[in-house]
Amino acid sequence: MVIRLKTILLGLAFGAVATAVFAFDPERTRIYPVCAFHQLTGLWCPGCGTTRALHQLLHGNLAAAFRFNALSMCLLPVAGYLFVRGDASTLKPTWIWVLLVVIVAFGVLRNIPAYPFTLLAP
Numbered sequence: 001m002v003i004r005l006k007t008i009l010l011g012l013a014f015g016a017v018a019t020a021v022f023a024f025d026p027e028r029t030r031i032y033p034v035c036a037f038h039q040l041t042g043l044w045c046p047g048c049g050t051t052r053a054l055h056q057l058l059h060g061n062l063a064a065a066f067r068f069n070a071l072s073m074c075l076l077p078v079a080g081y082l083f084v085r086g087d088a089s090t091l092k093p094t095w096i097w098v099l100l101v102v103i104v105a106f107g108v109l110r111n112i113p114a115y116p117f118t119l120l121a122p
Helices: 002-023 036-041 050-058 062-068 070-085 093-109
Strands: none
Touching (some): 062 070, 070 093
């Protein structure tokens, strides 16, 4: 009973956030928090552009979503699978380290001011 209630509440919270991201364009409204890393350094963090990417994805613009943040769009199905599966105990530490390396590498590569790395910036 408790697990079912938690699942329902989590689903409602996800739905509310998805509705807000769908309704309010992050490029036109300032209701979303800004990236503190980008504000302080001027560099793009690995997560920069994710809200704009999700907004585009919810509107069916897959190509635009990938232009804003390709990594988050690639990791979204993985996160969905792990959430639906619900068993984090089988997630091996090796995969967590691989994910960390990929995220850091993406953050470094998207800040290199040369083609083709400039395509990774939001």
